Amino acid sequence: xxxxxxxxxxxxxxxxxxxxxxxxxxxxxxxxxxxxxxxxxxxxxxxxxxxxxxxxxxxxxxxxxxxxxxxxxxxxxxxxxxxxxxxxxxxxxxxxxxxxxxxxxxxxxxxxxxxxxxxxxxxxxxxxxxxxxxxxxxxxxxxxxxxxxxxxxxxxxxxxxxxxxxxxxxxxxxxxxxxxxxxxxxxxxxxxxxxxxxxxxxxxxxxxxxxxxxxxxxxxxxxxxxxxxxxxxxxxxxxxxxxxxxxxxxxxxxxxxxxxxxxxxxxxxxxxxxxxxxxxxxxxxx
Numbered sequence: 572x573x574x575x576x577x578x579x580x581x582x583x584x585x586x587x588x589x590x591x592x593x594x595x596x597x598x599x600x601x602x603x604x605x606x607x608x609x610x611x612x613x614x615x616x617x618x619x620x621x622x623x624x625x626x627x628x629x630x631x632x633x634x635x636x637x638x639x640x641x642x643x644x645x646x647x648x649x650x651x652x653x654x655x656x657x658x659x660x661x662x663x664x665x666x667x668x669x670x671x672x673x674x675x676x677x678x679x680x681x682x683x684x685x686x687x688x689x690x691x692x693x694x695x696x697x698x699x700x701x702x703x704x705x706x707x708x709x710x711x712x713x714x715x716x717x718x719x720x721x722x723x724x725x726x727x728x729x730x731x732x733x734x735x736x737x738x739x740x741x742x743x744x745x746x747x748x749x750x751x752x753x754x755x756x757x758x759x760x761x762x763x764x765x766x767x768x769x770x771x772x773x774x775x776x777x778x779x780x781x782x783x784x785x786x787x788x789x790x791x792x793x794x795x796x797x798x799x800x801x802x803x804x805x806x807x808x809x810x811x812x813x814x815x816x817x818x819x820x821x822x823x824x825x826x827x828x829x830x831x832x833x834x835x836x837x838x839x840x841x842x843x844x845x846x847x848x849x850x851x852x853x854x855x856x857x
Contacts, residue, residue, distance in 0.1 A: 585649045587612040587783045588634065588752060593643030595629050602629045605643075606809045608802040610752065612648070616774060616784040618794040620827055621804035627787045630804070631754050634785070635667040636660035664751030670760065672741045676730030680722055683729050684711040684744050714747040715740070718776055735766025742773050752783045759793050771797050791827065795820045803827060 586609035594604045603626040610617045619627045632638045634645065636654030645652050647663060654660050657667075674683050685692065685707055692707040693700050708725035715722050720739050729737060738758050745753055755774070759767040774797045777784050788794050794801065801818060803810035803826050810826050 585612065586610055586646070587615070587648060588617075588785070589646040589649075590630075590634075591644045591646070593630070593633065593640045593645060595626075595633060595638060596641045601807055602626055603804070603807045606630060606802070606804070608800070608809070608812045610783045610785060611799070612783065614778045614781040614783070615799045616778050616786055616797050617800045617802065618798040619785060619787045619802050619804065620789065620791065620794055620823065622789055622827065624806065625789075625804040626807040627789075627804055628756060629807075631667065631756060631785065631787055634660065634665060634752075635754060636665075664749060665754065666745035666748070666750035666752070667754040667756065668738075668741045668745060668758065669756050672737055674729050674737055674741060677728055679726045680729055680732070680740060681708045681711045681725045683740065684714070684725075684747070688748065715743050718743045718746060718773055733766065735762050735769050738762065738766070738770050739773055742770070742777070746777060746780070746782065750782060752785065753777055754785045754787070756787045757789075758786070759788065759790060767793060789827070791820060791824045795823065 588610040590606055590608050593606045595602045606626070608617060608619075619630060621627050629638065633640050636657040636659050639653065647665075652663070660667075673686075675686070678686075681704060689702055689707075692703040692710075694703045695701070704726070711725045712722055718739070720736070720743060722736075729740070732740070742753070742755070742758070758770050758774075762770065771793060774784055774786060778797070778799075784797075786794060786798065795815075798815060800812065800814050801823055802812045803823065805827075813823075
């Protein structure tokens with residue numbers, strides 16, 4: 572193997588994102604403890620799975636620069652990172668789409684798409700600056716079309732869009748502005764079946780473009796088809812990091828729900844059914 576090939580292999584082996592024994596405390600409250608996982612470079616989707624209160628949102632807020640870890644290390648392309656603000660994470664190419672999407676319903680699609688980055692389309696007329704709505708709208712329409720979203724009118728208010736369309740808008744915006752890591756916080760939580768499929772299709776497209784995706788969800792059936800690796804959390808503790816070839820969908824579900832809890836639930840349901848059957852038999856006899 573020549574030197575160039577060795578360097579390329581080494582770069583490919585270095586994870587894009589890596590957490591090592593990361594923990595976060597809020598005073599005496601332990602939010603997460605001893606969490607380790609990695610996001611491979613070259614287009615990979617790592618799913619963070621866990622029930623409500625498992626610590627998923629805390630974990631991604633550390634990566635997004637909102638919080639600092641109490642202990643542990645976070646690496647980006649092999650280099651340790653310690654963000655002081657979300658802007659630093661964004662400048663490095665780490666974009667986060669939160670559940671509230673950070674969209675303004677009364678503003679147009681175009682205005683929302685370029686919110687905070689309007690300088691690209693600021694023009695001057697008679698010495699006065701103005702926002703070139705037409706040019707920005709065309710760019711917005713083109714960028715949305717590139718990810719398979721056909722918008723009717725870039726000037727329509729975001730409030731008129733469906734939940735799935737808003738989610739797609741937020742994802743397309745992050746991709747357009749050069750996200751290298753795309754963090755999605757429960758993107759399908761409030762969506763129907765068809766809208767969820769559209770969002771998951773966007774996740775697959777982002778991965779195909781070489782973007783690293785961290786998908787936070789509690790829905791195994793959404794995560795498993797698009798995921799390449801899985802990190803499972805339970806009450807702030809990691810249950811392990813697994814490559815897709817190492818774990819089945821059923822095993823992921825069992826670890827999330829707790830095998831003993833599921834077994835107890837099955838037993839309770841069987842008892843209820845048995846009692847109903849006995850009650851129906853006694854009623855028929857009388």
